[in-house]
Amino acid sequence: MSVMQNITNDEKSEINSGANQYLTFILAGEEYGVDILRVQEIKGWNKVTPIPNTPEYIQGVINLRGTIIPIIDLRCRFGLENISYGPTTVVIVLKVVGGGGNRIMGIVVDAVSDVYNVSLDEMKQPPDFGKVVSVDFIKGLAAVSEKMVIILDIDHLLNAGVMVSDDGQIH
Amino acid sequence: MSIDMSQFHQTFFEESFEGLGVMESGLLNLDVGTADVDVVNAIFRAAHSIKGGAATFGFSSVAGFTHVMETLLDEMRDQRRKVTEEAVNLLLLSVDCLRDLLISARDGSPVDAPRVVDMQKKLENLLSDKKEGGTCVDQHSKVEKEHGKGWDIEFIPYVNMLITGNDPVRMFGELSSLGDMSVKVDSSKMTGFNDMNPEECYFSWKISIKTDVSSEKISEIFDWVDGECDLKITQILNESDKELIASNDDNPDHYDGIKNKDDHSHDLPKIEEKRLSSDRRVSSSSVENSSIRVSIDKVDDLINMVGELVIIQSMLAQLGKDFDNSQIMKLRDGLSQLERNTRELQESVMRIRMLPISFAFNRFPRMVHDLSKKLGKEIELKMSGESTEMDKTVMEKIGDPLVHLVRNSIDHGIELPHDRKAAGKPSTGLLHLNAYHKGGNIIIEIRDDGGGLNKEKITKKAKDRGLIKDDESLSEEQINDLIFLPGFSTAEIVSDVSGRGVGMDVVRRNINDLGGKIEVSSFEGKGTTFTVRLPLTLAILDGQLVSVGDETYITPLVSIIESLQIDEENVNIIAGRAEVYKLRNEYIPIVRLHEVFNIIPKNKKLSGGLLVVVEGDGKRAGIFVDDLLGQQQVVIKSLETNFKRMDGVSGATILGDGTVALIMDVSGLIRLSHQYSPSNNRVALDHVKSAA
Numbered sequence: 001m002s003v004m005q006n007i008t009n010d011e012k013s014e015i016n017s018g019a020n021q022y023l024t025f026i027l028a029g030e031e032y033g034v035d036i037l038r039v040q041e042i043k044g045w046n047k048v049t050p051i052p053n054t055p056e057y058i059q060g061v062i063n064l065r066g067t068i069i070p071i072i073d074l075r076c077r078f079g080l081e082n083i084s085y086g087p088t089t090v091v092i093v094l095k096v097v098g099g100g101g102n103r104i105m106g107i108v109v110d111a112v113s114d115v116y117n118v119s120l121d122e123m124k125q126p127p128d129f130g131k132v133v134s135v136d137f138i139k140g141l142a143a144v145s146e147k148m149v150i151i152l153d154i155d156h157l158l159n160a161g162v163m164v165s166d167d168g169q170i171h
Numbered sequence: 172m173s174i175d176m177s178q179f180h181q182t183f184f185e186e187s188f189e190g191l192g193v194m195e196s197g198l199l200n201l202d203v204g205t206a207d208v209d210v211v212n213a214i215f216r217a218a219h220s221i222k223g224g225a226a227t228f229g230f231s232s233v234a235g236f237t238h239v240m241e242t243l244l245d246e247m248r249d250q251r252r253k254v255t256e257e258a259v260n261l262l263l264l265s266v267d268c269l270r271d272l273l274i275s276a277r278d279g280s281p282v283d284a285p286r287v288v289d290m291q292k293k294l295e296n297l298l299s300d301k302k303e304g305g306t307c308v309d310q311h312s313k314v315e316k317e318h319g320k321g322w323d324i325e326f327i328p329y330v331n332m333l334i335t336g337n338d339p340v341r342m343f344g345e346l347s348s349l350g351d352m353s354v355k356v357d358s359s360k361m362t363g364f365n366d367m368n369p370e371e372c373y374f375s376w377k378i379s380i381k382t383d384v385s386s387e388k389i390s391e392i393f394d395w396v397d398g399e400c401d402l403k404i405t406q407i408l409n410e411s412d413k414e415l416i417a418s419n420d421d422n423p424d425h426y427d428g429i430k431n432k433d434d435h436s437h438d439l440p441k442i443e444e445k446r447l448s449s450d451r452r453v454s455s456s457s458v459e460n461s462s463i464r465v466s467i468d469k470v471d472d473l474i475n476m477v478g479e480l481v482i483i484q485s486m487l488a489q490l491g492k493d494f495d496n497s498q499i500m501k502l503r504d505g506l507s508q509l510e511r512n513t514r515e516l517q518e519s520v521m522r523i524r525m526l527p528i529s530f531a532f533n534r535f536p537r538m539v540h541d542l543s544k545k546l547g548k549e550i551e552l553k554m555s556g557e558s559t560e561m562d563k564t565v566m567e568k569i570g571d572p573l574v575h576l577v578r579n580s581i582d583h584g585i586e587l588p589h590d591r592k593a594a595g596k597p598s599t600g601l602l603h604l605n606a607y608h609k610g611g612n613i614i615i616e617i618r619d620d621g622g623g624l625n626k627e628k629i630t631k632k633a634k635d636r637g638l639i640k641d642d643e644s645l646s647e648e649q650i651n652d653l654i655f656l657p658g659f660s661t662a663e664i665v666s667d668v669s670g671r672g673v674g675m676d677v678v679r680r681n682i683n684d685l686g687g688k689i690e691v692s693s694f695e696g697k698g699t700t701f702t703v704r705l706p707l708t709l710a711i712l713d714g715q716l717v718s719v720g721d722e723t724y725i726t727p728l729v730s731i732i733e734s735l736q737i738d739e740e741n742v743n744i745i746a747g748r749a750e751v752y753k754l755r756n757e758y759i760p761i762v763r764l765h766e767v768f769n770i771i772p773k774n775k776k777l778s779g780g781l782l783v784v785v786e787g788d789g790k791r792a793g794i795f796v797d798d799l800l801g802q803q804q805v806v807i808k809s810l811e812t813n814f815k816r817m818d819g820v821s822g823a824t825i826l827g828d829g830t831v832a833l834i835m836d837v838s839g840l841i842r843l844s845h846q847y848s849p850s851n852n853r854v855a856l857d858h859v860k861s862a863a
Contacts, residue, residue: 047830048831049722049823049830049831049832049833050722050770051810051814051817051820051833052767052768052769052770052817052819052820052833053768053769053817053818053819054817060831061810061814061823061831062831063825063829063830063831066808066825067808067812067813068808068809068810068812068813068814068823068825068831069813069814070813070814103812103813103814104813105813105814
């Protein structure tokens with residue numbers, strides 16, 4: 001009975017606060033989420049063509065049915081230790097808004113995890129870490145069944161730095 | 172049953188714009204005084220079809236305006252009127268006006284109403300001028316009198332008017348857009364229901380309309396039923412509603428021709444506002460012409476080739492059904508046929524996108540005519556190579572830069588007649604536009620025989636602006652190049668033609684964006700030549716595949732001069748760093764691709780690899796690569812769509828195996844190699860890695 005109650009409550013809160021669905025993936029043991037409506041497709045990792053003179057985290061470009069899209073290694077972007085790509089390694093192809101229109105990009109992650117409903121209420125602002133970790137690209141932290149999911153602001157994450165402006169670019 | 176007319180709108184507008192082009196060039200060719208009947212006829216026909224089309228599609232403003240032009244042209248055609256310079260100029264202005272009207276009809280944007288009214292008045296005045304002075308005055312006063320009153324219309328259709336497809340409802344609709352209208356129907360002729368023929372008209376109407384348009388406007392609505400009805404139009408004499416009339420006078424669109432039937436007509440404040448905010452309105456939502464005309468030959472070619480392709484396909488399919496090793500020769504034959512066919516097909520499809528450059532040149536006769544008149548210069552325009560074909564996208568983008576260059580030549584290049592005479596030149600200046608193919612490029616030359624670039628003035632200006640150092644001495648070429656710097660203009664007086672200092676840098680940037688180049692050469696006192704070099708197409712490129720380490724890159728074939736095996740004896744190292752290669756009598760800097768692109772090559776010894784000698788931006792360099800792989804046509808894909816522009820890379824393409832290969836930007840690569848001496852390179856990369 002109480003379980004039933006919970007479910008209806010959950011559903012209600014979804015409707016009221018406009019819950020969003022998030023696709024989560026694993027990166028170095030942590031679970032991260034991105035807005036599922038931004039996800040175009042998930043594909044296995046294939047060889048990329050490196051682009052000269054770009055930061056290390058830009059793996060290169062691939063051919064996605066005739067369009068050239070850049071691939072970003074998220075481990076590298078977050079400064080995590082590199083691991084060799086395994087069978088679960090996937091590329092999540094995302095639509096990124098901003099920087100003069102929509103763009104398609106891929107991120108390399110360790111594995112895809114799940115899809116969760118997270119309402120805005122459930123999402124908490126990340127604490128301020130000062131200079132230790134920049135929280136600009138984190139939309140919020142959400143607790144989903146005892147686990148913490150880090151919801152990413154992909155527009156911010158993928159547009160920042162070298163992707164659009166020439167900041168940090170080698171000249 | 173109604174037909175959706177809007178599906179034909181696109182065609183109508185395209186044809187109308189074409190017609191305007193015909194009218195314009197015809198008018199420019201018209202010799203004052205002697206009317207060449209053929210030319211006048213051509214102009215008249217163009218105007219007539221625009222009018223007809225506009226009336227059919229309900230663009231009454233366009234139809235109304237064209238009607239007046241047509242009347243004038245008709246008189247010229249019948250030689251009732253002399254072709255005067257005044258009339259030609261007025262007609263040219265009317266063409267502009269009509270073009271704007273058509274653009275606003277197409278985009279639904281507001282019309283510059285006062286201009287249209289003014290233009291139409293001028294045309295009507297010219298028309299009435301033909302009669303003797305007396306009538307002329309009468310006409311004027313009549314126009315005055317008509318202004319601000321209304322009309323009583325008695326409209327008695329004959330019984331069979333409906334059979335010809337005329338619908339009174341439409342006419343009333345049009346009438347009601349002219350002003351307040353009251354209609355009385357006379358149904359006395361109506362027969363009993365049993366005797367009634369639904370295809371006959373039994374009604375007649377009395378209409379009184381409060382408007383200030385002329386009686387011609389009213390009767391024009393009834394043009395189509397001329398001879399199928401009795402029509403009486405009389406002026407309303409009692410001026411009871413002065414207030415309404417007064418307010419009408421203030422309206423910018425008090426003239427029916429301007430009204431876009433109903434939608435916009437009551438939106439007066441908005442229209443007014445827009446008109447004030449930008450006196451020369453740029454059409455905002457200009458829908459790009461999305462269709463091209465293709466000659467039937469090209470289409471026939473294409474169909475033939477597709478037919479062949481189908482045959483080869485079925486041949487290969489049959490071969491595949493029961494295949495064994497004995498048929499391998501047949502397969503090879505089929506595949507080579509397929510290859511040839513695909514290439515031909517591709518070429519034909521590309522040719523469809525090709526248009527003769529006359530599309531871009533067409534606007535210049537008019538521009539030269541107008542500008543030279545304005546500036547008091549005598550200029551003869553000569554055009555050659557108009558049939559040179561180039562890609563439609565390139566053509567669309569090259570239009571504005573070309574206009575700028577031509578304006579520049581007229582404004583700055585060619586001198587005033589008396590200056591020319593003083594310099595011992597004929598008073599008429601010559602402006603020559605020339606286009607031709609050379610290599611994989613299209614060359615467009617804009618040559619004038621004017622004063623040429625004044626080197627002293629340019630150097631002085633550049634020094635004043637701090638663009639070069641005071642004690643810097645430049646070669647002739649470098650001085651000429653200065654005019655392409657941002658913020659550079661030597662015009663003493665800033666005119667509205669040119670000289671605001673924006674321009675040449677933008678021209679160069681636009682041309683560079685297209686993958687082209689612009690050069691200028693000039694002889695003082697003799698003239699200036701601008702040479703624009705453009706790629707044939709933006710979509711496909713002949714490329715040489717080269718490999719460095721594990722990577723494959725594509726070098727545009729057009730920029731390759733030769734490829735050679737490196738003979739160590741010819742390599743010299745300057746200051747222990749910069750490597751040069753002695754190629755015959757030339758020293759060419761060696762660019763090690765693996766260093767510039769920071770990849771691990773198969774070998775670092777020069778003797779183990781190949782040198783691809785390339786030219787970009789007039790500079791030569793030898794690119795050191797591991798190996799040459801083959802030549803291939805590649806389809807250019809943009810890196811910028813989803814990523815960003817990269818130095819040294821002009822784009823990417825997809826190879827046969829589905830992987831991506833980057834296309835080298837040769838001139839960018841040479842620039843890049845200047846910035847990256849090997850030691851700098853290492854420092855810069857460390858910096859990036861720590862940032863990441």
